[in-house]
Amino acid sequence: MCSDQVLVVAIAICFCYGWVIFWTCTCDETPKSAVTAPLKAAAPTEAAGPKPSTYLLATVLTSPGDSTLRTVIRDTWMRLSAKGKDTVTVIFPMGTAGLGEEERDRLTKEQSEHGDLALIDNLYEHYSNLTRKTLATMVYAHNHYDFRFLLKVDSDSFVRLGALLKSLRDVAHPRLYWGFLDGRAKPIRKGKWKESDWILCDRYLPYQLGGGYVLAADLVEYLARSARLLKLYKNEDVAVGTWLAGLDVKYVHDPRFDTEFRSRGCSDQYLITHKKTPAEMLQLYNNVKSTQRLCEKEFRVRASYVYDWSGPPSECCHRANSSNIP
Numbered sequence: 001m002c003s004d005q006v007l008v009v010a011i012a013i014c015f016c017y018g019w020v021i022f023w024t025c026t027c028d029e030t031p032k033s034a035v036t037a038p039l040k041a042a043a044p045t046e047a048a049g050p051k052p053s054t055y056l057l058a059t060v061l062t063s064p065g066d067s068t069l070r071t072v073i074r075d076t077w078m079r080l081s082a083k084g085k086d087t088v089t090v091i092f093p094m095g096t097a098g099l100g101e102e103e104r105d106r107l108t109k110e111q112s113e114h115g116d117l118a119l120i121d122n123l124y125e126h127y128s129n130l131t132r133k134t135l136a137t138m139v140y141a142h143n144h145y146d147f148r149f150l151l152k153v154d155s156d157s158f159v160r161l162g163a164l165l166k167s168l169r170d171v172a173h174p175r176l177y178w179g180f181l182d183g184r185a186k187p188i189r190k191g192k193w194k195e196s197d198w199i200l201c202d203r204y205l206p207y208q209l210g211g212g213y214v215l216a217a218d219l220v221e222y223l224a225r226s227a228r229l230l231k232l233y234k235n236e237d238v239a240v241g242t243w244l245a246g247l248d249v250k251y252v253h254d255p256r257f258d259t260e261f262r263s264r265g266c267s268d269q270y271l272i273t274h275k276k277t278p279a280e281m282l283q284l285y286n287n288v289k290s291t292q293r294l295c296e297k298e299f300r301v302r303a304s305y306v307y308d309w310s311g312p313p314s315e316c317c318h319r320a321n322s323s324n325i326p
């Protein structure tokens with residue numbers, strides 16, 4: 001009995017020492033600084049169990065410092081659907097590589113309050129990495145969620161979430177690529193967004209403009225799985241169009257996507273409208289809530305078009321001033 005007790009005590013001591021050594025080692029290997037501490041992601045990883053399921057996964061591309069903007073988005077267009085998370089889930093993907101301690105702490109707090117940040121730890125935030133970010137968003141979405149469709153929008157896009165969901169049911173297709181399509185854009189050859197490596201054609205290949213577009217899950221999965229092989233063009237929307245160009249894609253051009261580089265104005269038919277300030281988002285939200293209409297007054301600064309599939313892409317997109325295309 002006596003020797004048994006000694007054994008028990010010995011084991012206990014060994015265990016304690018082992019524990020201390022384990023902690024010391026772990027601490028040595030992981031500097032205390034929050035700079036390298038991983039931030040909690042919005043959803044469990046693939047290995048951690050079943051993925052949350054949703055019909056539409058909306059991804060809003062904001063930067064880590066945009067927390068005020070995210071608050072505006074949460075308080076405005078994100079409320080325009082009364083459907084639950086199994087119908088629509090909104091997440092904010094962002095890169096956290098190289099962030100300072102203070103910024104990480106802020107994000108940790110925001111995450112614990114809202115749980116909607118998709119924190120991607122091997123991604124550096126920089127405008128020149130926007131295509132990388134879009135692709136990382138596809139990979140994240142594929143790894144963390146079960147969804148039928150993915151919406152990508154810019155941080156300055158206002159989405160009529162309920163109306164978009166309703167319209168999505170009409171165009172739902174297993175290889176859907178839905179947005180405002182351009183088939184005749186000439187490659188940008190100078191400035192911030194120039195495509196130095198564009199050699200495929202003297203135009204870009206048809207692509208849905210970047211203010212907002214929808215992709216079916218199969219296309220997202222294809223991009224996620226091919227990610228390491230894809231060429232990272234500067235313009236993320238051009239890149240997505242190019243990556244998908246060889247596939248049997250269901251292109252749907254929809255003038256209700258006001259998703260060009262400059263807004264065309266305001267139409268009550270818009271599903272997404274781009275280049276909106278936080279104050280404008282609030283106004284648009286109040287309009288919808290109080291009148292069921294988007295615009296205080298409809299107006300147009302630039303004509304729109306219906307995509308013409310009958311000719312070559314360079315002839316796709318004639319803007320007709322006299323028409324009432326939104």
Ligand SMILES: *[C@@H]1O[C@H](CO)[C@@H](O)[C@H](O)[C@H]1NC(C)=O
Binds near residue numbers: 122123124129
């Ligand atoms: C873009 O991302 C790559 C890879 O993550 C990184 O090496 C690079 O520094 C980033 N660019 C900028 C300007 O941060």
Ligand SMILES: *[C@@H]1O[C@H](CO)[C@@H](O)[C@H](O)[C@H]1NC(C)=O
Binds near residue numbers: 303319320321
């Ligand atoms: C449409 O209107 C704009 C501005 O008012 C004008 O510059 C353009 O030439 C017009 N286009 C056509 C096809 O009439």
